[in-house]
Amino acid sequence: MAQTVEPERLQFYEVVLQQLLDDGLDEAAESVKRHMKVEPNNLLRKDHLYDIFNKCAYLPQRVIANATCKNVSTKKKRAKLDALLMENPMVPPDDEYQYKIMAYNKYAEFTNYKPCRCVAQSSDKSLIAVGGADGSLHVTPLVNSNDPAFKRKPNTLCTSQMNGHQNQIDSVAFHPRRNILASGGADSNIVIHDISVSNGFIHSVAELQRIKDGFNIRSLKFHPCGDFLFCGTSNAIIRLYDVTTTQCFTAKETSHQHKGGGINDCDVNGSGSLLYTAGSDGSILFWDAKNMDLLHAMVGVHNGAPVTSVQCDVYDRLLLASSCDGATRLIDLRMRKELLLTNSKRKGVIRSYSRFLHNTRYFCTFSIVSEGRKSGSESLIYSVENGAIELDISKIVGKPAVWDAVACNDEMGIITVSEDTSCKMLAFYDPSL
Template identity: 30%
Template sequence: MENSGSLEQALQEGNILRQLNALIVAHLRHHNLSQVASAVASATMTPLNVEASPNRLLELVAKGLAAENNGSLRGVSSSPTSYGSIVTPRTASIDFSVTHVKGSSKTLPKHESKQLSEHKSVVRCARFSSDGMFFATGGADTSIKLFEVPKVKQMLSGDTQARPLIRSFYDHAEPINDLDFHPRSTILVSSAKDNCIKFFDFSKTTAKRAFKVFQDTHNVRSVSFHPSGEFLLAGTDHAVPHLYDVNTYQCFLPSNFPDSGVNGAINQVRYSSTGSVYVTASKDGAIRLFDGVSSKCVRSISSAHGKAEVTSAVFTRDQRFVLSSGKDSTVKLWEIASGRMVKEYIGAKRLKLRSQAIFNDTEEFVVSIDEGNNEVVTWDARTAEKVAKWPSNHNGVPRWIEHSPVESVFVTCGTTDRSVRFWKESV
């Protein structure tokens, strides 16, 4: 029996090793390191043309690091235990490089909205947790509100006892600019005009203030956690993105940032799904891509929206494309490898507000705000045809829109009416 167990263990270890070698070869090949891939394939007797997702190795490493570092922030509770679970996407990644014929657009189901709460001033931003269980909103009144999605649904189904607003935080001195959730621990991070980045542990019911603060030198416009949770990106009024080590407070700057001619503040920073690359959207009209390990700027798309500033930039799940929004009233999809625009979504006016364009959870649709008509507008992501437009139901144009990463729900944030509205498919 012992020999049988040892043999089984050896076979299992051999199988894992073969899978690892295959992933390494595929990773090298897909990142244009053909000579190195050939050498590794030869040395390990691995087929050079092995089939594997281009970023599968990076995805597994990111998940492993996240699991290893879960709860590594000192003094932070890891409960509730369900928080941070990895959710399998409802659909496979879409290849946007394939040409799609107009007229073949999908239909987006009708959505309805319900007002959940109000801030005392403009609601400036919102963010969902990666598992879709929570979302938070930040206001010009310096407050942060945290909502639990299952309780929102209970309230919408008629449960009068449900209380979806579960936390309120008050620790900034100026309006909130952006929010993000730690990928594994119950930590919400915020950035604001007071030059501060603050960390809140939302597992503690009585906590109103941050347990950790990063003091930056500029207005912090945007923040984004690395998928491991070990690093935090910050986009500020300074043109260079700041990268913080969450545990040591150390701040890093890109070593080869193209300073010449750069004078625009960063409106948004976002990591890709594996953290292998990150993107910035700037007031100078450029989209810049950085290597997630070296922080070197690897591509700059100047005048991405003509002379208008770029207000948002987010990755597709497969990290091959970036969706951007600008104050030229266009939304564009860019291929990272070539820097070329592959799709343009038009028909929604955006000239004043620093709003964003986003994908829905399946990446089949692009969603944004039309300032001119005070509407929520949706395009088929593949054909770029406008397929839906609904009244925002806000008194005044919403400043922000944010979609759940796991299901067909989203939130909009009001300006004049200062309200938070939750959208879901109509029954």
């Protein structure tokens, strides 16, 4: 007996009948055909109904469960990231000076033997370490200055050369409390040195540890506790080394890493709870620095260009990131949104990086600019509040490419190293005072 159905449904049963025949269910198809008095719609492509069912009309229970778990996991990670950012009790001081007019004074300059690639200042402000293109590593002590314009000056007569590398050194980092220096570079070695210094003189240096990695070392950063060392390499996986045992740790979920290229820079916040990594894949990743869980990913921050530098401020409010396209972005960490974009239309930039100054109202950017067969350097000081250029220091820094710079730890100044083997120390002041 034929079933009474709406005419529109007959078309549906034609499709059902055709799908049964496609699946080889001839008996079921014959039953539907007999009861509904319909013929199969042989104008449809094979498995037409199943394709609609599979793509649009249905999600298997396991897919729904997996999507639900991912949503819950994402919410938990966001909540954890927000909680870690709120842990920092420090707030910007109200009396942090805002310059009416900014000027500079080059109070020191000394040369190394080979082109320089990286620089760092010790936490007690007593040492400067400079890594070179030939694998040389020079450490210069600082002594107190009698000049009110700056607190310290280098004692270049006591510069010590340290051994351990055969190829270019790309990163140096000091221990947060002791005069222990980590260095790494193109030879894939991380060498940890112990330096004894007092009253502006280096008494002895010793190699404490040597760690062999399988990839070129690009970035080193001590954890604030001093027992661990974060390492970014030409590989996409971030490493965490135990300084004492040399044991290596990484994220338990290896799929949660940068998606290609290497890690160009990394930074950890003052409490040691958050790690930031800048990748050649154009992304910035936020990590739980204690268990190496990925908390947040900012993909395509610079429109896909490799991110060359990343740094957070001491108050866990702002993140500074630069890329190979010459642009520098200031990001609000709590909102994960861009506040400022600088130097985005500069042509010919082949590398740029940026650093917060000691007064976090300001940051500096350094760009290596290619102009035909020549290359030069552009160095600018910006205001965090409005993104205005406060000072152009390109002339005093010089035309040779500036490969690295570090802000002075306890005064408004900066230390730069460049291709012409020179290390310059600049102090900033307000001439209106």
